Structure formats: C-alpha cells, structure tokens
Amino acid sequence: MRQPRALLAVTTVAFVLGILLVMQLRAQNGAGGLEQLSAADLTVLIANLNDRNGLLRAEVAGLEADLRGLEATGASGEGNLGRLRSDLTRLRLWSGLEAIEGRGVRVEVVGPITADAVNDLLDELRLAGAEAIAIEDVRVVAGTIVAGQPTELVVDGSRLGPAFEITAIGSPPALQAILDRSGGIVSRIAVGQPDVFVEIILSETPLQLPATRRDLIPDGATPRI
Amino acid sequence: MSTLAARFRRIPGWQWTFAVALLALGFLVAVQLGAEGPRVRYSSSERPPLLETARELDDAQAALQARILELRDRIAAAEAASTGTDRAVMELNQALTTSRLAAGLVEIEGPGLIVRIDDSGQSVPPGAAAADYLVTANDLRGLVAELWLAGAQAISVNGERIVETTAFTDIGSSILVNSAYLQPPYDVSVIGPPELYDRLTTSASFVDLVRARVQDYGLELGFLPSDRVAVAAFAGTIKLVQGRAVPSASPGSSP
Numbered sequence: 001m002r003q004p005r006a007l008l009a010v011t012t013v014a015f016v017l018g019i020l021l022v023m024q025l026r027a028q029n030g031a032g033g034l035e036q037l038s039a040a041d042l043t044v045l046i047a048n049l050n051d052r053n054g055l056l057r058a059e060v061a062g063l064e065a066d067l068r069g070l071e072a073t074g075a076s077g078e079g080n081l082g083r084l085r086s087d088l089t090r091l092r093l094w095s096g097l098e099a100i101e102g103r104g105v106r107v108e109v110v111g112p113i114t115a116d117a118v119n120d121l122l123d124e125l126r127l128a129g130a131e132a133i134a135i136e137d138v139r140v141v142a143g144t145i146v147a148g149q150p151t152e153l154v155v156d157g158s159r160l161g162p163a164f165e166i167t168a169i170g171s172p173p174a175l176q177a178i179l180d181r182s183g184g185i186v187s188r189i190a191v192g193q194p195d196v197f198v199e200i201i202l203s204e205t206p207l208q209l210p211a212t213r214r215d216l217i218p219d220g221a222t223p224r225i
Numbered sequence: 226m227s228t229l230a231a232r233f234r235r236i237p238g239w240q241w242t243f244a245v246a247l248l249a250l251g252f253l254v255a256v257q258l259g260a261e262g263p264r265v266r267y268s269s270s271e272r273p274p275l276l277e278t279a280r281e282l283d284d285a286q287a288a289l290q291a292r293i294l295e296l297r298d299r300i301a302a303a304e305a306a307s308t309g310t311d312r313a314v315m316e317l318n319q320a321l322t323t324s325r326l327a328a329g330l331v332e333i334e335g336p337g338l339i340v341r342i343d344d345s346g347q348s349v350p351p352g353a354a355a356a357d358y359l360v361t362a363n364d365l366r367g368l369v370a371e372l373w374l375a376g377a378q379a380i381s382v383n384g385e386r387i388v389e390t391t392a393f394t395d396i397g398s399s400i401l402v403n404s405a406y407l408q409p410p411y412d413v414s415v416i417g418p419p420e421l422y423d424r425l426t427t428s429a430s431f432v433d434l435v436r437a438r439v440q441d442y443g444l445e446l447g448f449l450p451s452d453r454v455a456v457a458a459f460a461g462t463i464k465l466v467q468g469r470a471v472p473s474a475s476p477g478s479s480p
Contacts, residue, residue, distance in 0.1 A: 006239055013246045020253040033399040033408040034279055041397030042275040045406060048396065049282035052404035052461075056289035059462040063296035070303040084304065084317040088324060089470055094463045095328035096389055102467035119370060126392035131468040133389075141389045142329065142380075143373040147430070169468045208471055216327035218378035221335030221416045223326065224455055 093132070096141040096212040100132045104169040104207050105176055110162065111196035112150035117189050119146050121166060121198075124185045128178035130170040134209040136160065141212045156214065167209055172202040283406055290405075290460035297330060297458075329388045329459040333379060335416040337454040338425075342368060343410035345443035357442050360409055362393035362400045364438055368413060369393075371431040375424040377417040379456040383407045386459040403461050410445075414456050422450055 037045065066083065073080055092098035107121065122140060125133055133140040138156045146155045153160040168175055179186050179200050186198050304318050325331050342365070345358035369380055369387060380387040385402045394401040401407070415421065425431055438444045 006243070010239065010243055010246065013243065013250055017246060017250050017253065020250065033406075034276055034283075037279075037397045037399060039271050039275055041399070042272065042279055045396050045399065045401075046275065046279050046282060048394075048401060048404055049279065049286060049406065053282060053286055053289060055462045055464065056286065056293065059464070060289060060292050060296065063293060063300065067296055067300050067303065070300060081313060081317070084314065084321065088317060088321050090463060090465060091321070091324045091328055091330075093465060093468055093470060094389075095324065097324060097327060099471040100465075100468045101471045102465075102469055104467060116367075119366070123366060123392050126390050127394060130390070131465050142387050142391070143377065144389075145370045145373045147374055171467065217323065218326075218333060218335065218416055218456075219418075221333040221379060221456070224332040224334045 095216065096132065096139045096214075097216065099209060099211045100169060101206045101208045102131065102169040103172055104130070104167065104203055105172050105179075106201045106203055106207070107166040107168070107179070108199045108201065109164055109166065109196065110198075111193070112162070113153075113189065113193060113196045113198075114150050115146045115148055115153055117185070117193060117196070118153065118166075120185050120188075121179070122146075124178055125166070125168045125170070125175060128170065128175045130168040130175060132169045132209050134167050136164050137210055139210050139212040141214055141216060143214065144212075167203075167207045169207055169209060176200050176202060279406075286405060293460050294458055297325075301325070328463070329379065329386045330463075332455065332458040333416065334453050334455045335379075336419065336452045337377070337414070337416040337450075337456075338422055339449040339451060339454060340368065340372070340413040340415065341410050341445070341447045341449070342413070343445040346445060347443035356398065358444075359398050360400070360411060360444060362395040362402075364434075364444065365400060365402070365411060365413075366393040367434050371425060371428060371434065372413065372415050372417070372421075374430075375417070375421050375428060377415045377421065379416045381414045381457040382411055384457045386457050388459045388461075390461075403459070414454050416454055416456050422448060 034042070034045075066087075069083060070080060089098070093100045107125075109118070109121075118135075122133060122135075135144075135146070135155050136158065138144065138158050144156055146153055146160075148154045151162055153164075178184060181187075186200070189196055189198055301322070304314075304321065326333070342360050344360055347358060349355045349358055365382060369382070372380055382402050385391070385405050385407065388403075391403050392401075394404075399406060399408070400411075435446065439446050
C-alpha cells in the first residue's frame with residue numbers, strides 16, 4: 001500500500017464507488033412514478049386529479065356546512081334531525097343498504113362471456129361515475145365479484161343464465177360514452193369474445209335497483225381510534 | 226495445497242482491499258443497470274411544468290382527503306355528544322354509526338393480511354414489452370377480486386379504501402384507485418377470516434394469476450399475516466346526482 005500507484009487506484013475505485021452509491025440511493029428515493037410518465041400521460045393524470053379535487057372540495061364544503069349547523073344548534077335541534085335523516089338515507093343508498101332508483105343505462109349481455117369481462121364492465125361503469133350497479137337482482141357492492149366459467153357465472157351466490165342484464169344508475173350519456181368508446185370494454189369484448197353480444201340501452205324511465213343482501217359490517221374488525 | 230495457501234499469504238493487504246472494493250463496484254454497477262429496468266424516463270421541455278402541476282394536485286388531494294376524514298370525525302363526535310338527549314336523535318346516531326361502518330367511512334383494524342405487489346425486478350429482454358413487467362390496474366383489480374372471493378371483509382390499497390364505487394385505471398405506467406394516484410409497491414391491506422390466506426393461495430384463479438404475472442414476468446408478491454391489519458377509511462365523495470330513494474323503501478330503517 002506504500003506504492004503511490006496502488007494508493008491512487010484504491011482512491012479512484014473508492015471515489016467511483018461513492019458516486020454510484022449516491023446515484024443508487026437517489027434513484028431509489030426519487031423513483032416516483034410521476035417521473036416515468038410521458039407528457040401525454042401527465043396531461044391525462046392532471047385532468048383526473050383536477051376532477052377529483054373538485055369533487056373533494058365540494059365534499060369538504062358540504063361537511064363544513066354540516067359541522068357549522070351542528071355546532072350552532074346542537075345535534076338534537078329540529079333542523080339537524082332532518083339533516084341526520086337525510087345523511088342516513090344518502091349513506092344507505094350510496095353503500096347499497098337501501099334500494100335505489102334513478103336514470104341510467106341497461107347493459108344486456110348474451111352469450112358465453114368470461115367473468116373477467118363482466119368484472120371489467122363493472123369497473124368501466126364505476127369509472128364513468130355510476131352511482132349504483134346491479135346484475136339482475138344482485139346489488140353490486142364493494143365485495144361483489146363475478147366468478148365461474150362462461151355460461152356458469154355466479155355473482156354473490158346467484159347463478160347467471162346465458163343472458164343477463166346489468167343496470168347502472170348515473171348520467172346515461174357518460175355511462176354510454178365510456179362503454180361505447182373506441183377501444184373500450186364493449187369493443188374489446190367484440191374482438192376477444194365474438195360469440196358474446198352486448199347492447200347498451202339508455203333508460204327512458206327510472207331504473208330500480210335492489211338493496212344488497214350482504215352483511216356489509218366487517219366481522220371481527222373494530223374502529224381504529 | 227500448502228503452496229496455494231502460501232501464495233495467498235503472500236498477497237499484500239491492500240490488494241485484498243482493492244479486490245473487495247472492485248467487487249462492490251461491480252455489484253453497484255449491476256444494481257444501477259438493473260434499476261434502469263422496466264420503467265422508462267421521458268424527457269421533454271413541456272414535462273417540468275406538467276410534473277410540477279401533477280405534484281401540486283397530488284399534494285392538494287392528500288390534504289383534501291385528510292380534511293374530509295377530520296370533518297367526518299368531528300361531525301360524528303358532535304352527533305354522538307347529543308346521545309341520550311333525544312330518543313329519535315339517539316336512534317338516528319346509532320343507525321348512522323352502523324351505516325358509516327358498512328359504507329367504509331371508518332378506519333378499522335382486525336386480523337388479516339397485508340399483500341404487497343411490486344413491479345418486476347427483472348431486466349426487460351430485448352423485444353419484450355416493458356409494460357408487461359409493471360404492475361397494472363388489471364393486476365391490482367384481479368388481486369383484489371381474488372381476495373374478496375377468498376372471504377375478505379374490508380380492503381384498502383395504499384390507503385385507498387375499496388368501496389362500491391372504486392375503479393382501477395391505468396394512466397401510462399401509473400395506477401389510479403378511487404381516482405387517487407398510487408405508486409408502487411402496492412400494499413393491499415385486508416381484514417378477513419383466519420383461513421383467508423389458505424383460501425387465497427389454493428384458489429385456481431389466483432394460482433393462474435400468479436403463474437401469468439409473477440412467474441412469467443417477475444412481479445414481486447409477498448404476504449404478511451397479522452392480527453392487527455389497519456384498513457383505511459374511504460376519503461372520497463358520497464354524492465348522488467341521479468340516484469334517490471325508492472318511494473316504497475323506508476329510509477332510516479336499521480341495517
């Protein structure tokens with residue numbers, strides 16, 4: 001080690017080693033997915049985040065108004081009784097505990113469709129802002145999954161026949177647009193499963209969806225304080 | 226043998242140090258090259274402002290979600306404070322508490338699993354599609370579906386509660402859940418029965434999913450069973466524009 005050339009070699013290697021170590025640590029810390037997105041993807045992401053933040057701001061404004069009302073009159077005031085009832089109804093309708101009605105679309109499915117394709121259909125309807133969905137007389141809630149082989153599909157214990165209907169409440173044009181879009185789920189099914197026929201019908205009259213038969217209270221779980 | 230040992234003993238100490246340093250250097254170079262793996266970095270002049278805007282919106286979203294959870298807690302506490310003063314209010318409060326739990330608006334904990342799924346650590350072979358080596362919305366949706374089928378009772382992904390309106394979307398190489406932007410690795414927190422893990426790992430469709438994505442493309446999948454898994458509360462909007470109560474239904478009935 002007394003040779004200057006050896007000392008220089010070790011110093012150089014140690015220097016390069018240090019640089020690489022710092023690069024690696026930085027790469028791991030800064031490996032945020034945003035860095036990986038193209039300008040086009042970032043634009044779509046920004047549009048999505050903007051929309052969502054708008055909805056969240058509206059939710060915050062509503063909750064702040066509720067809280068102000070509660071603090072001003074006390075929870076047992078007449079006005080708040082009405083608000084509590086209205087909140088409860090909205091929550092039960094939204095979560096599937098209560099039957100619901102409203103405008104939307106009906107999606108008729110005929111043929112040996114796969115369970116994955118039906119689950120994708122449900123996901124696309126949610127993406128389009130569906131407020132409530134049902135498959136035949138089964139209300140779709142968080143844990144509702146379609147399973148089984150084509151023509152033997154099962155949803156929440158109910159067997160689906162070779163033809164069945166999905167109903168969704170939400171803005172009919174928005175629901176139809178996302179299902180029918182080029183490269184959307186309906187065109188993917190048409191290409192991948194040519195024996196399956198899917199038709200989207202905008203409902204002229206309000207659709208009625210049943211309440212879920214599931215128990216939605218998680219068993220064995222406790223609220224976290 | 227003794228000759229070889231003697232030759233080793235003759236090697237000066239600094240040469241050993243040098244060899245170890247070179248070994249470490251080689252390792253770091255390999256790791257660095259591997260990290261360049263599936264995810265591709267883009268560069269263009271229009272990206273920096275877009276990146277900054279996306280980051281600001283993402284931060285704003287996190288702040289709004291935190292505010293929603295805080296306000297819901299304060300409202301629930303204010304409502305609960307009136308319990309006992311009026312029978313009607315008491316009953317409504319009880320029904321609201323139960324409904325909030327059922328709707329996923331309450332953070333809960335219980336026995337279950339944390340399942341972690343992450344992008345592949347493998348380098349992408351020439352001619353292969355880099356996107357195949359990343360976790361997609363379809364992978365997450367499939368994993369969550371398998372967990373429900375195995376008996377899961379509550380699920381959240383990186384803090385986003387899975388509720389009836391939850392959709393999974395791909396935007397480039399990123400995933401939106403509940404329209405919230407998530408980054409890998411994805412931690413799926415699940416509360417469920419003790420047999421959840423066994424049911425999941427013996428399900429034929431889950432085995433197919435693992436074979437197709439973990440074995441073929443090297444996505445990383447891990448499980449951590451726990452007696453106390455926390456599942457986040459839904460911090461999104463509960464808005465009905467088209468939907469309303471069916472006239473014959475009885476709003477406010479017990480769940």
